[in-house]
Amino acid sequence: MTADTAIAAHGGQTLRRSTRYRTLRRFTRHRLAMFGLVVILLLVLACAVGPSLVPFDQFQLNMRARFREPFAGAHLLGTDELGRDMLARLLMAGRISLTIGFCAMVIAVTVGTVVGTVAGFYGGAIGTVLMRFVDAVLCFPTIFLLLTLAALVSPGIVTITLIIALTAWMEVARVVQGQIRALRERDFAVAAEAMGAPDRWIMFKELLPNAVAPIVVAATLIIARAILLESYVSYLGYGIQPPVASWGNMLEKAQQYLTTAPWLALLPGLMITLAVSSFNFLGDGLRDALDPRSELS
Amino acid sequence: MSGFLLRRLAQSIVLLWIVSMIGFALLHLTPGGPLSQFTNTPGMTDEDLQRLTAQMGLDRPLPVQYLEWFGRLLTGDWGRSYRDDTPVLLVIGSRLGATLQLMVTATLIAVLVGGFIGVVGAVRRYSFFDQLVTVGAMIALSIPTFWFGLMVIYVFSVKLGWLPPGNISPVGNESLIVFLHHLIGPSMVLGLVTTAIWSRFMRSSMLDVINQDYVRTARAKGVSERIVLVRHVLRNALLPMITIAGLEVPTLLSGALVTETVFTWPGMGRLFLDSIGYRDYPVVMGLLTFTAILVIIGNLLADVLYVVADPRIRLQ
Numbered sequence: 001m002t003a004d005t006a007i008a009a010h011g012g013q014t015l016r017r018s019t020r021y022r023t024l025r026r027f028t029r030h031r032l033a034m035f036g037l038v039v040i041l042l043l044v045l046a047c048a049v050g051p052s053l054v055p056f057d058q059f060q061l062n063m064r065a066r067f068r069e070p071f072a073g074a075h076l077l078g079t080d081e082l083g084r085d086m087l088a089r090l091l092m093a094g095r096i097s098l099t100i101g102f103c104a105m106v107i108a109v110t111v112g113t114v115v116g117t118v119a120g121f122y123g124g125a126i127g128t129v130l131m132r133f134v135d136a137v138l139c140f141p142t143i144f145l146l147l148t149l150a151a152l153v154s155p156g157i158v159t160i161t162l163i164i165a166l167t168a169w170m171e172v173a174r175v176v177q178g179q180i181r182a183l184r185e186r187d188f189a190v191a192a193e194a195m196g197a198p199d200r201w202i203m204f205k206e207l208l209p210n211a212v213a214p215i216v217v218a219a220t221l222i223i224a225r226a227i228l229l230e231s232y233v234s235y236l237g238y239g240i241q242p243p244v245a246s247w248g249n250m251l252e253k254a255q256q257y258l259t260t261a262p263w264l265a266l267l268p269g270l271m272i273t274l275a276v277s278s279f280n281f282l283g284d285g286l287r288d289a290l291d292p293r294s295e296l297s
Numbered sequence: 298m299s300g301f302l303l304r305r306l307a308q309s310i311v312l313l314w315i316v317s318m319i320g321f322a323l324l325h326l327t328p329g330g331p332l333s334q335f336t337n338t339p340g341m342t343d344e345d346l347q348r349l350t351a352q353m354g355l356d357r358p359l360p361v362q363y364l365e366w367f368g369r370l371l372t373g374d375w376g377r378s379y380r381d382d383t384p385v386l387l388v389i390g391s392r393l394g395a396t397l398q399l400m401v402t403a404t405l406i407a408v409l410v411g412g413f414i415g416v417v418g419a420v421r422r423y424s425f426f427d428q429l430v431t432v433g434a435m436i437a438l439s440i441p442t443f444w445f446g447l448m449v450i451y452v453f454s455v456k457l458g459w460l461p462p463g464n465i466s467p468v469g470n471e472s473l474i475v476f477l478h479h480l481i482g483p484s485m486v487l488g489l490v491t492t493a494i495w496s497r498f499m500r501s502s503m504l505d506v507i508n509q510d511y512v513r514t515a516r517a518k519g520v521s522e523r524i525v526l527v528r529h530v531l532r533n534a535l536l537p538m539i540t541i542a543g544l545e546v547p548t549l550l551s552g553a554l555v556t557e558t559v560f561t562w563p564g565m566g567r568l569f570l571d572s573i574g575y576r577d578y579p580v581v582m583g584l585l586t587f588t589a590i591l592v593i594i595g596n597l598l599a600d601v602l603y604v605v606a607d608p609r610i611r612l613q
Contacts, residue, residue, distance in 0.1 A: 009466050013425060032435075040474055041467075073582035107548070120329055132311060132312070132315060134313060135310050135315075136315035136316050136319060136589075137319065138547070139312060139547070139589040139592045139593055140316070140319075140547070140585060140588065140592070141318050141495075141545065141546075141547040141548075141550035141551040141554070141588050141589075141592065143551035143554050143555065144550065144551065144554065144569060144584065144585050145585065146571070147554075147569065147570070147573055148323060148582075148585050150577070151327075151573045151581065152323070152326055152327060163321050165412075172385065218531045219559060224439065228441060231441045231443075232441065232442075232443065232555060235441070236443075236558060236570060237442050237554075237556075238573070245600065248441075251350050251441075251443065251444060251447070254447065255450075255559070256416075258447060258450060258451050260454050262302070262451050262455075265444070265447045266448070268444075269440075269441060269444030269447070269448070272440075272441050272444065273436065273439055273441070273444070277435060277436045277439035277441075279371075280435050280439050281435065282437065284435065
């Protein structure tokens with residue numbers, strides 16, 4: 001055995017014992033989470049490079065090739081009521097839906113984290129007011145609130161992302177508030193305070209890094225929710241507006257052709273279910289890996 | 298117990314108050330604000346608008362306006378629909394029944410099917426069945442409700458012809474059988490998500506109880522496994538589920554909106570969507586506030602029922 005491999009083996013031993021390694025192993029052994037991760041990567045890859053490989057453009061109309069069935073002829077997944085290629089549209093729609101899901105998550109997590117941290121750190125009147133506000137927003141059924149907000153703005157990718165984020169930040173705020181409130185009693189936080197560190201430093205440099213695990217879990221689950229919510233508003237006609245395709249608005253017209261062209265309804269719905277369940281599986285696996293105690297049972 | 302109930306009641310009132318403020322803020326964010334009905338009317342001059350503003354008291358400070366609005370909210374004067382000038386509460390009331398029918402049947406499905414799945418999953422923990430329904434529940438929570446509705450219509454109405462593709466019941470034929478026949482599809486669709494949630498919570502609630510000392514005692518005494526499971530475990534595991542039923546109200550309301558759209562069911566959800574289409578803001582804001590109040594009442598009721606059902610909480 002050479003010195004190098006000996007060191008490597010020794011290093012591996014230390015690594016194996018470390019918490020980080022055990023977390024990673026719990027995660028990679030979670031079959032559903034791995035399935036979710038692979039599907040998400042494939043979806044992202046397909047939506048990123050796929051459209052340039054499909055020989056049709058998503059907007060290209062062809063009145064002579066309407067309602068072509070999938071797996072028969074030039075159009076792999078068939079065509080819609082205007083003769084547009086379904087595969088090209090599904091992939092371009094995926095870009096929109098996944099992007100909205102991701103961006104809405106970033107905004108929701110940022111807002112939720114800031115509100116939760118401030119509420120958890122200061123407690124008292126500020127904390128109560130903030131958390132009561134969170135409770136109140138949670139009283140509104142999500143779709144009702146989302147549609148009301150959608151009716152107040154002009155529909156577009158940016159506005160839809162923003163209003164989805166506005167209806168999804170509350171749970172992060174609750175999680176973070178609980179964590180921060182517990183953490184601030186711990187010795188290291190008390191010590192930092194005693195040393196005269198400014199509040200902002202304690203909140204964001206001392207406490208928040210210790211609350212990352214539940215935030216990551218919540219973030220993954222919020223992407224799933226955001227993709228689902230985008231499909232709801234777009235299906236109901238207040239989200240992404242045609243001709244730009246999103247998985248939700250592709251289903252808007254599908255109902256009237258359900259008898260003659262069921263694939264128009266089937267395919268986008270399958271994509272949504274696949275993407276959303278993959279993120280849910282991933283979030284579930286992350287929760288089990290990052291915090292083994294929190295398993296539902 | 299009365300202390301607990303009073304505290305919960307006070308919390309609910311605070312929530313209601315914040316909800317009303319959010320509702321008021323959203324009303325003023327609508328294009329044109331409370332005057333939107335008139336700004337869109339042709340032939341309106343600026344002077345007319347100013348006169349109306351003064352008439353409706355919209356030139357007063359916002360806090361004053363809010364107090365007046367909140368007062369009207371409490372006395373049941375929720376404004377009138379732009380579309381037909383009917384009082385908002387009457388419009389909502391006429392649609393409430395249809396939505397409640399869906400919500401109640403969906404909850405029944407969730408309690409029976411979800412409850413059963415949860416119980417079996419807990420008793421046969423980590424079995425093939427348990428793992429299958431765990432994955433199944435997560436997928437069910439990932440399916441867009443409206444798409445599931447489309448698939449149900451396709452399979453059961455278009456292909457098999459078993460169920461009507463929508464609507465509450467045809468005009469002129471309003472017998473109970475026809476109504477129930479129309480109810481099956483939408484309740485199935487609305488019940489999917491709640492069933493999944495119920496199966497998860499039922500399972501974990503059962504597992505909590507199964508490990509209790511008194512269950513072990515019962516088994517040690519030689520009580521048959523059936524009686525242990527039904528009398529000792531299930532009865533106690535069902536108690537926390539009352540809370541879950543209360544917490545499910547917002548999910549059910551959101552689901553009802555989508556389900557009613559797919560099945561053209563004449564409930565609050567469709568009313569809400571139609572009102573948004575017509576920019577009928579008094580009805581939109583009324584429904585938004587109304588559903589939030591339903592949610593608050595649902596949570597409060599669940600807490601009260603839980604205390605009534607579980608004497609241990611009364612002692613604490």
